[in-house]
Amino acid sequence: MRTSSTNVIMIGIATCDLLCMLIIIRNGYIAQKMMVECTPPRTLxxxxxxxxxxxxxxxLRRCSAWLGMLIALVRYIVITDITSQCNKYSTPxxxxxxxxxxxxxxxxxxxxxxxxVDIVEAGTWQPGGNCESxxxxxVYNQKFNDFFESGNALLARIRIGMEAIFSKLIPCFSLPILTFLLLNEMRKTLKISSSTLEISMANKSVRKSRKERTTVITIFIATSFFLSEFPLGIVDGYKAIWRGNMNYE
Structure with a gap:
């Protein structure tokens, strides 16, 4: 797993996704706990x-999406430079x-x-008659920062717009292009013989098979990121243009 740059980037994606899931599980546990009648509100x-x-x-979500795009880009660079004896792009x-x-x-x-977002005091809460305490x-609540909301929320719109463009739309639009290029390179490698005097036919077959499997995995990762992130990019773009009084999410 440590023999190529692609595998290292895959580990980075897996780390981001694992931490994201742990945070989601933690937040779900807290939300369920807050549904109990006598549970006090969250402290500051x-x-x-x-x-x-x-x-x-x-x-972590953004990083995972970017790494999904970069893994396709790096893999394309690696397979288009297979003749290089020292391909720095393939190193861990x-x-x-x-x-x-x-x-x-x-x-x-x-x-x-x-x-x-700022955390501000929103009021007080007293337990009901059924509670011991x-x-x-x-009670504290989340509130948009006044600096971002000034001037018809110009800075807020810019931030959300940049989030949509750089974190969602650019990776999503680049992934189909990179996937097409990877598929095209795979077709080329099937047609071009790469036999050499130094490498036996058996070793060449094993290496070729491993490269093709890595490329297929890369294409699968790129496609899955497009399907998951593109709709969110559209939503962020909508928030930036038609913001209104939407609650912060």
Whole structure:
């Protein structure tokens, strides 16, 4: 698994998706707990932690989508340069570098996402007569940041628009193109003989089979990301253009 850049990027995608699922499970547990009648509202610290994890989830989803696009791009570069004796794009170091840069870029986007919302005091809550506690609790809520909402929410529209373009639409529109190029290269490799004096026919067959399997997996990943992220890109674009008074999600 550590012998190619493609496998390293796959590990990055799997890590992002695993952490996303853990955050979703954690949020689902909290939501179920809050449905109990006598459960007090979330404290200020808990609300801030919830929003921080929501921002992390946002970063990981974006990073996973970007890595899905990059894995197709890197794989295309690798298979179009198979004659090179030292293809730097196929090394694990290159895959690690691509993954780390993508992580950092995605978290920069999510930093703006995090700053878009403030946690403010919304009122008080007192347990009902069936509850043992009689303590009065402060209720906190999420509120759009006034800085982003000023000027007819111009900055908010820009942020959501950039989210739609760079995080959803660009990866989704580039994936079909890269998938077509990968399929085209696979057809070429089936027609062109790559026999050499140094490599036996058996070893050549094994290597060719492994390359084709990796390319097929890459195409599958690229297609699945297109199906999952493109509708969300349309939704984000709608939010940026016709924002109105929609609740923040």
């Amino acid at each position: 610290y808990e609300m801030r932690l919830d929003w921080f994890l929501t921002s992390v989830h946002n970063a 170091i290159y895959g690690m570098r691509v993954t780390m840069i993508t992580f950092l870029a995605s978290f920069v986007f999510s930093l703006v996402f995090f700053l878009h 009689e303590e009065i609790y402060v």
